[in-house]
Amino acid sequence: MRTLFLLAFAPALFAQNGAAITGTVFDLEGEPVAQAPMQFVNTVTKAVFRTASSDRGTYTVSGMPAGSYDLSVEAPGFNPFSRKNVTLQAGETLRLDIRLFDYQLNTLGDGREFRIDQTTPHATPSGPAPRTPDGKPDFTGVWYAQRPVDPGQPEPLPWAQKLFEGGWPTIRRMRRARAA
Numbered sequence: 439m440r441t442l443f444l445l446a447f448a449p450a451l452f453a454q455n456g457a458a459i460t461g462t463v464f465d466l467e468g469e470p471v472a473q474a475p476m477q478f479v480n481t482v483t484k485a486v487f488r489t490a491s492s493d494r495g496t497y498t499v500s501g502m503p504a505g506s507y508d509l510s511v512e513a514p515g516f517n518p519f520s521r522k523n524v525t526l527q528a529g530e531t532l533r534l535d536i537r538l539f540d541y542q543l544n545t546l547g548d549g550r551e552f553r554i555d556q557t558t559p560h561a562t563p564s565g566p567a568p569r570t571p572d573g574k575p576d577f578t579g580v581w582y583a584q585r586p587v588d589p590g591q592p593e594p595l596p597w598a599q600k601l602f603e604g605g606w607p608t609i610r611r612m613r614r615a616r617a618a
Contacts, residue, residue, distance in 0.1 A: 457526035458500035461534040465492040470495025474513035504528040515550035
């Protein structure tokens with residue numbers, strides 16, 4: 439009977455202990471920012487809670503244990519946002535609105551869209567490379583700026599893998615062979 443009583447009220451007990459953070463992500467002009475990726479990291483346990491703002495800029499992260507969290511938001515076209523030591527009490531729903539700053543204050547020709555275009559993947563041009571009248575590649579025009587790319591896990595060449603696996607004795611042998 440006692441077990442049945444505990445099972446019947448378990449959801450209510452967990453709801454009281456779990457905390458939530460809710461709010462809206464805005465830009466400088468007060469417009470909502472859609473799909474802004476957010477991360478909350480518990481400062482003690484290092485548990486990570488992730489979400490993204492909705493199309494209307496709203497977000498909710500629930501089921502978080504009470505504690506202190508570090509918040510970070512990195513949305514394309516905006517400066518990174520962070521807030522340290524956001525404290526949640528058990529059963530609390532904390533309202534936390536976030537205001538993101540544009541890289542260039544959204545100025546004409548160098549605003550948010552320009553920065554997003556620079557830092558996100560774009561379509562690879564199709565067709566042959568343009569040529570000058572003398573047949574050389576034509577490098578004039580506007581080029582995309584270099585952007586961060588995930589190189590993945592590099593794969594060493596076979597000789598480098600053997601060198602790595604053999605350690606210092608292999609390196610010494612190779613140096614002696616080269617010197618001879």
